[in-house]
Amino acid sequence: MPNFKEQNQSVKEFTVEKAYLQFIFPFALKKDCSNKLIQQLQQQGYEFFTLDNSHLQDKYYGDHTVSHYQMEKIFLPNIEPIIFPSDLTKKEGFRRFSKTFNQEYFLKGKYLQTTFQLLSIDIIICPFQIGMMNIRVELPDNMSYSEVIEFTDLFRVMEPLVEEDSDIQIGIKNQSYKMIKDFIFESLCPFMKDFLDEKNANSSYFGSLPFYIDERLYVVGYIALQEDSMLDVEEIYRLGSISGFDNKGHPFTGAKNSAYMKRFYDNHVYDRWADETYYVVTDYTFSCMTKSQGELTYMLANQMFGQYYYSFLLFYYYRIALMKLTYEQRKLHKGIKGIDVDNLIIQITEFSAKIYNTEINSRLAGKEISNYVRKVLDIDKLFTQVNKTLNDLYKNEERMTSKKHNYLLQILTVYTVISGIYGMNLVIHNWEGKIAWDKFSHYTIFEYIALFVALSGIIISTGMAIQAVRSYIRAKKRSRKNYL
Template identity: 30%
Template structure:
């Protein structure tokens, strides 16, 4: 089989949005927003038209088009009208920092335009970074993307530099420089479960070439096949038929041959042969608007479903009664409030949204969560049934025995002034009747106190669960 002849393309413009999911402490729901305001992050709102040009490095995002792209229920979650409305609270900061990506093959200058921190329900947040490169080779763009997505750790002979100082990753530079206290809001119990080696990278690259986009180009970018050990561009297969089959279900070619999209587990890449204009155009509207929020929404669903699975896996079924109730509430709240149909209005939006969800494996995670819900509900029903049966048995025994003994043996001695000397002359059956009556009264009072205490605790717990699942609310809980 002949090797694939790779033709190096030139990238005139490449824009990137790197997204990293975070798990926050439940108690940090308000304090993290207060902190972001302290470090000069701005609440993003669609009705503020000044923000259409604020965060995209000269590109413009039409807010009215974004609002019309999603169904009303979806838009209310993605774009809440105020800070105290439930939904995705996006805080953005325009930074425009110049950096350099340094490796053996080349030194690539790039610009970080802005960063977002999106606070979401269920103690989930996202850190999003907007980056731009210009005038580099296609393989260099792949290498840059591979490094851009790394969370931590040093790659041999590769680094990034800002103002002459080297950093192991872009995210470490941004957090240290612009929001150093952000890690203090992390939920350390869940960080290990959510911690990934790579961010999700959403990219759009203009080749500005007369040659059409080929499947091998999409495959190389989706699988990050940059330079080999000898410093030459490579692809990890020589079988064009294999490439065609592997990309068949994951490409979106509605705008072919000029523009093609590919979704993978860790990336959504768009390759276009036309120029990415700095003014308002359909490609940048999709990139910074439609597809960005479709990715965010799908990542939110995936992250919450994974959190639910993780919480279920660490529960001790016979010990963690309160955790079981909390998990049941979270599952039902998520499915009823946030997992209803989030389709965009247009057919194009529905197609790309379904492709993104398929790439993230949302349906499989959802099926697993429904099994968790069924298992928890079945366990709770069985547990409640056992408790009710035991309680009914105890109360029935007390009722029967009291009816047989107490009314006939000693209750007449309780009328009027009680003569306590009479109790000394009781026979064993009468003493037993006394014990049954008074122990029954103690049982009833104990059950009443337990019920009242449990109701108070349930109200307190429900307030905590609401704060965790809603994230923000106009009601003071």
């Protein structure tokens, strides 16, 4: 909710026949806890999602159905193992666990009070210790357009940072909460708190991703309007910027410059089926808004639960993973303990080779919408930055290795020269058989030098041999380790 009121600006109002919202929260998992989390999820009634389980097609989406057969045909063959892993052991895939709730709750804000149906929750375990939670919500029929956007704005604030966002209540009659994060982690998924990596507890934002501003949930939305609704750029902009009510309770647009809103439209709106259906992609939401009727509106909703949801999810994960790898590289340059150069190089390489793909859809519309998501989320820019990071790491490793070799060569040269001068035999005869300890006190300065060179050479050679063995063992362990 903004802290201003726009003056002399008329805002159109529409009736929303149907609205489905999916709120996505990314988080970091504690190291090596995924197996324990899987066990906990199964104990809590969450079911592992696979395309082979056709009985799951209509279990989590209210009155809608997601065809698993069609999902298999939509994504490219190299993408399916990532987003639809066949079993729980596939760590390079999105291991999704889902649970049906179908329970009614209420949300009360300063200018909005409504019930909503919580359909289901997904917990998705992704590679590189990243997880995502998806909360599916169905709003009551025939709400106003402004009320739907206001609900979206209120629900996505995990932890209010300004006073205007703090005046809410959510829950059921006998148990309500004043923050969305408490509603989620105390009522819906209290067990999840044990698995969140909260090393960055001092961050000003709620969440466990210090490189990502995640106090607000990302929204995947589907909004079906009445057939006679007259959409324009301003109203589409409202959805993209999530502009519901201002601080006086009036619907607002969020901008006044029509040229600015037109630029926004050109960069963020996929309008192949205008003026009936629009797809809006921003940093806050990926939404479908339509005034189509009949079977078409049912199909569009199914797509937002199915193929477009997964297309977005993959690119959203790319964004988070790439930002994490960049963040790890910055920690490395700052000299923070626990960051290993070789480990980071392997993680970047495995991400690029096993997970990252720019083309994921086999259908034209899916490709075009995915391109909008990829562009808005800056995936190409982030990937280029990570590739540059990889090149920098290789160069730094080469420089460090070259320095080590130079230092070693200098040491060996010194010992070789001294050994050549003294022949390494000035005091050797005193070490044969029983060591003549009493002769040490009668050594000349040159014999002491020879003794020092011999003993230190033995010690250094032994240390170098031990270090070589340790490096070999570490390399073998690293080659067997799964970084996903």
